[in-house]
Amino acid sequence: MRGALLLGAAVLCASAAGADEFFTLKGHGGPVMGIAVSDSDQIATVSFDNAVGLWSGQAPVWFDGHEAAVNAVVFGPDGTLFSAGDDFSIRVWAPDGTEQAVWHGHKGKIVSLALSANAEWLASASWDGTVGLWSVAGGPPVFLEGHSGPVNDLAFTGDSAQLYSASADGSIRLWNISEQDEAIRVVEHGFGVNEIELNEAGGWLAYGAVDGGTRVLDVQSGEVLADLSLDRRPILAMTQSDVTDQLAVGDGEGYIMVVDTSEWRITRDFRATERGPVWALAFSNDGTNIHAGGLDARVYSWPVETMGEYDPMQTGTPDFLVRADEMPNGERQFMRKCSICHTLTPGSARRAGPSLYDVFGRQAGTVPDYSYSDALNGSTIIWDETTINALFDVGPDLYIPGTKMPVQRITGAQDREDLVTYLRKETAPKETTE
Ligand code: HEC
Known part of the structure; x- marks a missing residue:
């Protein structure tokens, strides 16, 4: 497998396996809206082009079935994949791209998915204002109602008993899975919340909002541990690496900011796209690379160490890296x-x-x-x-x-x-x- 990976690497030094090198993944026909990384560092991407791509090195397997843009993807048990999007459906895929099931029930587009740690539940965030809870083993879904606007993001607690949801109504809520009710209102931010990242070992919950608000809360007390807001908006992507204690934040102005979560210090902040937003972010398992998707149909994977210093000329000038005025x-x-x-x-x-x-x-x-x-x-x-x-x-x-x-x-x-x-x-x- 590794040999095959390296074949495609000759020119771009690309391997999907946390290579600590800059590489791109080319093949989608439209903006990349979501990225997930498996335990073995396979990369799954979803796009505006209705397709799911599964990458080992440079050669993707395409999963075709969605009838509109695909916004979210997560890996399930045994290499299965779950994807969801603008066609209101969730699709379950075998690792070879065979569609195993299509789940319907939402009345609006689905923008985020989360799998519980025990792999029993898949949760879906929909613009119909509900959180969908789907038993991975099968059975009818449950819809958690309460938000007064589109639901944008989700995070399960480590014991799989509770689930955080973030909404355009400005709130973050914590739900009890078995009782199917709201346990606490975590935040009322005032502006729509797009992204959340939970790290229970570190005791924090980070969120990013439409107004650019980027804050970190103490999970126990709800107290603000850090305010990382810059004057850029909206926040559109967030991801973390618990191996390297990094939080990455992507925004509508095309910047990626990397934060050291042990001291809440911004370590990197750079303009990653020449035009348009950063919609999707994911770290490689070892935390050395960050994969990013946006308006450009390619995924760009940056070694975190050198991400601000990358010289576009070395790999044939990725279009968005050259400044428009040059x-x-x-x-x-x-x-x-x-x-x-x-x-x-x-x-x-x-x-x-x-x-x-x-x-x-x-x-x-x-x-x-x-x-x-x-x-x-x-x-x-x-x-x-x-x-x-x-x-x-x-x-x-x-x-x-x-x-x-x-x-x-x-x-x-x-x-x-x-x-x-x-x-x-x-x-x-x-x-x-x-
Ligand atoms: C939003 C998508 C879109 C954009 C933007 C776009 N095109 Fe197209 N273009 C198409 C489609 C779709 C077709 C095929 C049309 C058809 O089959 O009727 C096409 C066809 C063409 C063709 C005919 C090709 C052939 O094989 O006959 C040319 C030439 C072309 N485009 C040039 C351009 C140029 C130059 C630009 C930028 C100034 C541009 N297009 C921008 C979607 C686009």
């Missing part, structure tokens, strides 16, 4: 307006649009691995400087009526010209591959 205009146009849906390399890679590799001189609607709309299927357009320029001068909706490419225009003539020049160069067939 990018040539054509590239910036592409990164901002096209890259979320199109690759420039062969293979459409699960993106919403076809690969633009070798597009110049190509007849429209002819990338073999892509399923076009009827408007493009029979089109006689040949893509070149003039036609691509015209496509965004008048807009796809007018240039190719009936296309499924979304309405957008690039009104600046220079911007269109720079974009086309960039595409001409970057889509040209290459001898070498990555």
Whole structure:
């Protein structure tokens, strides 16, 4: 197994096994919304592209079944996986990607999952305002009602007898599992709480909120042990490593902050994304790497030791690491307006649009691995400087009526010209591959 892992590592020095090196996981076709790590350091990712990816090294196994964006994933017993998302369902997967069960019952999207330590209960946080409790062995779910807004995150106590929930109603509540009632109101924050992390050995509960509030409470007394709030909002991701005593916090402005939980000191704080938020964070088991997901379809895994010092040039310039104002205009146009849906390399890679590799001189609607709309299927357009320029001068909706490419225009003539020049160069067939 390890041998196979290392094969994919030649270029990016990537192995999923807490390698203490920077690596990326490429394959999703949209933003990465959730990440989980197994006891053996396999990485599970879920995305806006409706898919669950299970990674051993660089080669994912795809679990397809969800009918909308997938927001949450956790590992269960024996390598099983639970995932949930915007289709209101929870799916149970065998390690090989076989769908074992689909659980329905929530009336809103599900944004977080938690497994009890004894592996008997799976809890789900839903925007229908309830917490779902599902017996892993099967049987009807129970829904805990009380929050007056969407439920965003969950954490079981170590004895599996109680469960914390955090909600957009601003509260964190503690529930008794067997009585199915609220034990205590832990916090009334005033702004929606997005994330919680519980560490009972350390006696603390950390939370992150919509207003940027990032606080740590004493679990027994409820007293605030630390206020780590910076002037950035909202907090969107939190994770911890009890091996290295670190808490990591990701926010809507694209920063990752790492905190030493033994003295509540911020040890790292850096801008991890050029644009957009950090939606998902998870540590490797040994705590040396932190895996992060956001708007970019890739997962970036940072060695915590050097995370602020990473030199993008070494591994072929991950797009969001280059500051936008240092990018040539054509590239910036592409990164901002096209890259979320199109690759420039062969293979459409699960993106919403076809690969633009070798597009110049190509007849429209002819990338073999892509399923076009009827408007493009029979089109006689040949893509070149003039036609691509015209496509965004008048807009796809007018240039190719009936296309499924979304309405957008690039009104600046220079911007269109720079974009086309960039595409001409970057889509040209290459001898070498990555
Ligand atoms: C939100 C997703 C999205 C964005 C953003 C987007 N596209 Fe597209 N694009 C598509 C889809 C979907 C299609 C296929 C349309 C169809 O089948 O009707 C497409 C088709 C195309 C085609 C035709 C390709 C072919 O093989 O015929 C070109 C060229 C293209 N896009 C260029 C661009 C450029 C350049 C940008 C940025 C300025 C861009 N697109 C932004 C989704 C997108």
